[in-house]
Amino acid sequence: MTATRFDVIGIGNAIVDVITHADDDFLKVEGLEKGAMTIVEAKQLIALYDRIKPTVECSGGSAANTIAGLASLGGRGAFIGKVRDDHLGDIFRHDIRATGVTFDTPPATTGPQTATSLILVSPDAQRTMQTFLGACVGLGSDDIDEDAITAAEVTYLEGYLWDPPEAKKACIKAAEIAHAAGREVSLSLSDPLCVDRHRADFLDLARNRIDILFANEEEIKSLYQVDDFDQALQVVQEHSRVAALTRGEKGSVIVLGDEIYVVNADPVDCVVDTTGAGDAFAAGFLFGLTNGANLAAAARIGNVAAAEVISKLGARPMSRSST
Amino acid sequence: MTATRFDVIGIGNAIVDVITHADDDFLKVEGLEKGAMTIVEAKQLIALYDRIKPTVECSGGSAANTIAGLASLGGRGAFIGKVRDDHLGDIFRHDIRATGVTFDTPPATTGPQTATSLILVSPDAQRTMQTFLGACVGLGSDDIDEDAITAAEVTYLEGYLWDPPEAKKACIKAAEIAHAAGREVSLSLSDPLCVDRHRADFLDLARNRIDILFANEEEIKSLYQVDDFDQALQVVQEHSRVAALTRGEKGSVIVLGDEIYVVNADPVDCVVDTTGAGDAFAAGFLFGLTNGANLAAAARIGNVAAAEVISKLGARPMSRSST
Numbered sequence: 001m002t003a004t005r006f007d008v009i010g011i012g013n014a015i016v017d018v019i020t021h022a023d024d025d026f027l028k029v030e031g032l033e034k035g036a037m038t039i040v041e042a043k044q045l046i047a048l049y050d051r052i053k054p055t056v057e058c059s060g061g062s063a064a065n066t067i068a069g070l071a072s073l074g075g076r077g078a079f080i081g082k083v084r085d086d087h088l089g090d091i092f093r094h095d096i097r098a099t100g101v102t103f104d105t106p107p108a109t110t111g112p113q114t115a116t117s118l119i120l121v122s123p124d125a126q127r128t129m130q131t132f133l134g135a136c137v138g139l140g141s142d143d144i145d146e147d148a149i150t151a152a153e154v155t156y157l158e159g160y161l162w163d164p165p166e167a168k169k170a171c172i173k174a175a176e177i178a179h180a181a182g183r184e185v186s187l188s189l190s191d192p193l194c195v196d197r198h199r200a201d202f203l204d205l206a207r208n209r210i211d212i213l214f215a216n217e218e219e220i221k222s223l224y225q226v227d228d229f230d231q232a233l234q235v236v237q238e239h240s241r242v243a244a245l246t247r248g249e250k251g252s253v254i255v256l257g258d259e260i261y262v263v264n265a266d267p268v269d270c271v272v273d274t275t276g277a278g279d280a281f282a283a284g285f286l287f288g289l290t291n292g293a294n295l296a297a298a299a300r301i302g303n304v305a306a307a308e309v310i311s312k313l314g315a316r317p318m319s320r321s322s323t
Numbered sequence: 324m325t326a327t328r329f330d331v332i333g334i335g336n337a338i339v340d341v342i343t344h345a346d347d348d349f350l351k352v353e354g355l356e357k358g359a360m361t362i363v364e365a366k367q368l369i370a371l372y373d374r375i376k377p378t379v380e381c382s383g384g385s386a387a388n389t390i391a392g393l394a395s396l397g398g399r400g401a402f403i404g405k406v407r408d409d410h411l412g413d414i415f416r417h418d419i420r421a422t423g424v425t426f427d428t429p430p431a432t433t434g435p436q437t438a439t440s441l442i443l444v445s446p447d448a449q450r451t452m453q454t455f456l457g458a459c460v461g462l463g464s465d466d467i468d469e470d471a472i473t474a475a476e477v478t479y480l481e482g483y484l485w486d487p488p489e490a491k492k493a494c495i496k497a498a499e500i501a502h503a504a505g506r507e508v509s510l511s512l513s514d515p516l517c518v519d520r521h522r523a524d525f526l527d528l529a530r531n532r533i534d535i536l537f538a539n540e541e542e543i544k545s546l547y548q549v550d551d552f553d554q555a556l557q558v559v560q561e562h563s564r565v566a567a568l569t570r571g572e573k574g575s576v577i578v579l580g581d582e583i584y585v586v587n588a589d590p591v592d593c594v595v596d597t598t599g600a601g602d603a604f605a606a607g608f609l610f611g612l613t614n615g616a617n618l619a620a621a622a623r624i625g626n627v628a629a630a631e632v633i634s635k636l637g638a639r640p641m642s643r644s645s646t
Binding site: 049050052053054055056057058059068086087088091094095096098099314316 | 372373375376377378379380381382391409410411414417418419421422637639
């Protein structure tokens with residue numbers, strides 16, 4: 001196999017997060033499902049924005065967070081995702097490139113604005129997301145850079161990409177290119193409601209097209225429509241190659257056929273915001289795997305990366321070192 | 324005197340901050356003066372933006388931070404400042420209104436974009452700011468809302484307003500309206516280099532037009548061109564009505580003629596970012612004064628507000644409660 005230029009190339013929705021605090025009463029009054037990511041129209045987002053507290057804006061997007069996290073650990077990352085040629089698109093491009101990630105997807109020059117996700121963080125550190133997909137719906141097969149996919153040890157897909165209509169075709173194409181080049185393909189299930197929307201596709205992917213599956217407890221239970229984690233564990237053992245399952249404060253469980261590794265969560269003094277915990281785990285785990293760590297060691301790196309991100313507001317590690 | 328609608332009305336540059344970490348080597352290579360606020364052109368800012376680490380965007384501006392801080396303490400605040408009718412202007416307006424502040428200054432519909440300040444936070448928590456004034460240069464006397472000034476117990480001006488050419492006339496007008504209505508006028512000296520640029524104006528203001536002067540140690544020394552704080556203290560005693568002087572970890576000193584109150588700083592476990600410490604002190608102090616506290620008690624409220632803001636990234640308190 002030829003040498004790689006990237007440890008991981010991620011494909012995902014390119015989103016700028018708009019983050020604020022909100023309590024349970026506010027979520028109830030607004031009719032928002034706590035803990036979920038809901039796709040909304042621009043006008044719904046604008047109406048909600050008018051009613052929320054002051055915000056902080058920073059780059060987000062699930063797979064983009066993972067690749068930025070991988071790069072801040074020292075990994076070699078690339079990202080494919082669609083922004084518009086607008087101010088938010090400039091912010092997204094700056095921030096991901098500034099971590100050292102290669103990001104060359106051309107921005108859309110017409111159509112809706114760069115995607116934003118309004119993230120409401122509850123006092124118990126849970127997050128509720130309202131996402132306007134905007135320019136992300138323009139991501140298509142033409143945006144899949146064959147050379148970059150071929151040059152990456154792992155191609156990482158986020159489940160959220162099954163929401164915009166053309167992006168899943170792009171993902172399938174990327175997975176085929178990666179496998180044809182002898183590389184690995186990974187999928188994050190993203191969100192239990194996202195699994196609900198695309199269960200048949202995700203089951204086919206998990207069985208037949210994916211080498212490394214990421215899911216949290218709710219997502220894997222949703223995928224197999226079972227009530228408890230142990231049932232899900234039994235199915236996933238027969239089902240997938242590597243499954244990396246995250247369980248919040250219970251840590252993570254890595255499954256490879258008969259091998260099961262249970263890794264405790266890293267202690268965190270004060271959980272501020274769980275946004276990006278799964279993304280950060282995937283960053284640490286994939287950084288470990290692509291840099292020679294075994295499954296258990298990779299999971300420990302994932303847990304450390306997740307612990308860092310949930311100790312602060314926002315979904316990406318905030319680098320303290322300069323260029 | 325008639326009843327007031329506002330505890331404090333602030334007039335200041337309306338800025339969206341772009342915050343990142345940078346170490347001393349980076350500041351040196353870029354030729355940036357550590358700890359200072361420097362006015363730059365748009366193209367300088369864009370060039371620097373291309374070289375910095377990932378950023379977080381949030382509303383800023385010195386007086387705007389103070390009024391937002393006052394409102395988050397439960398005070399009645401209003402703000403006058405100029406944004407453009409662009410995306411950053413929308414963010415600024417949303418965030419200040421979302422704290423409960425009245426902000427009705429019409430945005431500019433032509434001319435440069437909403438102001439941004441690129442804030443580089445050092446590992447020792449100092450901040451270095453590069454500010455493009457943008458739409459702020461459009462603030463003029465016409466923007467001074469006479470009814471609002473008359474209805475505010477204190478009119479609060481930031482020294483930075485002496486940088487855009489028309490804004491200082493607007494400030495003088497506001498001070499005259501306030502005094503004619505029997506209200507008080509307050510000035511923050513903003514920055515030692517800002518004092519250098521406008522010393523003669525600031526000396527005249529401090530002697531003749533200001534009821535409450537805010538300055539940190541470096542600013543008050545710069546104002547009187549003296550080498551140590553005790554010398555500055557002697558001059559300010561003869562000079563001003565109330566002077567509220569902040570000294571970082573040494574706390575604050577409040578001067579009213581012969582009365583001097585020395586108030587210790589609030590302990591902070593981990594100082595993350597000193598951006599906004601002075602703004603937050605002014606918020607707490609003015610909230611106290613306009614709500615019946617004596618000078619020493621007001622200073623203690625100021626110290627608590629400052630301690631909260633320096634414990635996290637960014638210049639405004641991040642409200643945890645919902646609407």
